[in-house]
Amino acid sequence: MDEKIVKWLFDILLAGTEIQDFLEQYKIESAIDYSQNLILKKAIERNLEIIGEAVNRIVRRDNTFLDTLPESRSIIGLRNIIIHAYDGISDEMIWSVVIQHLPVLMKQVDQILEN
Numbered sequence: 001m002d003e004k005i006v007k008w009l010f011d012i013l014l015a016g017t018e019i020q021d022f023l024e025q026y027k028i029e030s031a032i033d034y035s036q037n038l039i040l041k042k043a044i045e046r047n048l049e050i051i052g053e054a055v056n057r058i059v060r061r062d063n064t065f066l067d068t069l070p071e072s073r074s075i076i077g078l079r080n081i082i083i084h085a086y087d088g089i090s091d092e093m094i095w096s097v098v099i100q101h102l103p104v105l106m107k108q109v110d111q112i113l114e115n
Contacts, residue, residue: 053079
């Protein structure tokens with residue numbers, strides 16, 4: 001596998017792990033807890049931007065990753081919303097992504113790197 005793609009995959013894992021560590025460290029267990037911590041929200045949004053940019057770079061370099069990571073377009077779309085349409089972000093949307101979709105992405109990336 002291309003060295004740059006491997007690096008970007010590790011960037012995804014690092015950013016995802018940071019998000020999970022933040023939630024654990026600050027004992028965030030609900031969307032309400034999340035919405036009440038401005039610094040945490042900004043840190044998580046930044047890591048989601050990194051994940052989205054890494055996925056964007058991966059699929060631009062090798063478009064077969066659109067199939068390998070089925071949610072690629074949604075991940076890139078979230079990155080674009082966070083960066084360009086920041087006023088359209090809801091805490092509930094970010095919370096849902098972090099709780100429901102991030103763990104799936106982390107497992108997919110782990111599997112890709114194992115192969």
